[in-house]
Amino acid sequence: MVIRNHYASLDPAQRGWMDDVPSYMPPIALGDAVRAASVGVVHASARPDFAVGDWVMGMNAIEDFSVAQPGSLPTKIDIARVPSPTNYLSAIGVTGLTAYFGLLNHGQPKAGETMLVSGAAGAVGSVVGQIGKIMGCRVVGIAGGGTKCDRLRREYGFDAAIDYRGKSADRLAAEIAGVVPEGADIVFENVGGTILDAELMNIAQNARIILCGLISEYNHPEPAGARNLRQIFIKSATLEGFLFVEHTSQFAEAAAEIGEWIADGKLRVDEDVQAGLENSYAAFMRLFSGENSGKLILKII
């Protein structure tokens, strides 16, 4: 089966797949197209269960056409159900589901708890914060720059937002302490580095730190590392990693609940759609410069 890719997902995880370290997927080989989740249309099919013209999503690559690999067949999608086919890469795609499972299955938020979310204006963080509010938590976001912080408060309903730019871990820790004096019960971590260091100085007893990503490290051959791990035993806290693929059995249920929240106006999922295969590198780098806000997607055609 050949798929005509229309949209490719651009995610920090792809940067991880480029490194030759033990991981949950083999590294992308030198010279290969960059692996990516994509949404597209069946262009040619030798399988009776997929017809030319069917919309599908799957793990393909940043390329015009992908040949479906044995063992990783795409999934048919119903684009009539959603405002845009890109939603299968955002709200009900990897990032929306990552936010949903990471927070609900691993963080287990309870009403009245306080949450800190880093990368809060990103595709995962913005959804995590809003689901936290739906669950009755007090939600504080950490993001880069005043514009993003304003957006967290005004558009995503965060209770407070902290701009990390230009601040040392100590300075950021003091600023968080001013906003979260009782300490955070849940930390949803997308960034690492000085942000994680500052958060660790502000965790409550028995805090749950959900480790979703460490975007600040991916482009550094020698990452700074987490310096305040001591707080994890001092506070009897837990740092828990997860991958969204562990929760496949709940995908349909989660997508349905996310869809309801969107329909009810409780959840807003923004997309940052950049056009053109030839712009894929510049578009991808928006993730690391902090330029993007919401789910970054490359429009191929």
Place this chain on the structure above:
Amino acid sequence: MVIRNHYASLDPAQRGWMDDVPSYMPPIALGDAVRAASVGVVHASARPDFAVGDWVMGMNAIEDFSVAQPGSLPTKIDIARVPSPTNYLSAIGVTGLTAYFGLLNHGQPKAGETMLVSGAAGAVGSVVGQIGKIMGCRVVGIAGGGTKCDRLRREYGFDAAIDYRGKSADRLAAEIAGVVPEGADIVFENVGGTILDAELMNIAQNARIILCGLISEYNHPEPAGARNLRQIFIKSATLEGFLFVEHTSQFAEAAAEIGEWIADGKLRVDEDVQAGLENSYAAFMRLFSGENSGKLILKII
């Protein structure tokens, strides 16, 4: 009540109490005696429930006599039950109970699993490794120097031992991979730094890392930090901190089980008893130079 201290416990945790960082106890004030668990005898008592001559243990200090503080009364102990009163600081004291609760309550080892233990020749590590064997695990210890590694295999029954001295994180990671090719299901971490970095490169899917201590960091104002946290989400692992005081309700039960294991010859608890208040600094530093093996105790009289 005044207590004549006979023995004081020397533990890495005391180094932590000397730092002015948010912790589970206030820092030891400059000029104060060094807070320590001690075993001693009631010297004078204004309380009807404690008689002069009663053996007690409690949180006191490295000093000849301690005045029991309101709210932290000592506990009476029965020294006829044990070979030496020091056992209340080792096998059935903080270190033995820390090993017991950390491994059993937090690590939840299952027969056939593989465990990595750092600081494996220490007071906590040596007990953790032996309890791991009792639970049917394959246990690999990491310790400093050939003598300690020999002791892990010969005296504590570890399946394998790795000497970390003089090795980079990469070199140590490669050595661990040779001994634990399938990855560790449980890591019991006492050390941090390059040892934790190397362990993280060798965890199995869904590994549980029990964070008990980070002794390599305590004397460094700017610790190196953990550089391989990425493996925690890559492997959907958990890093869990704990304090033994959370498990007070199980103290009696745990001490009884530890006592049985010792009586049955399944558990060996070594003590490194150094004599003389005037030697307390030199004795304490044995923890950080790696000279000590087993539970470090200061004999006061």
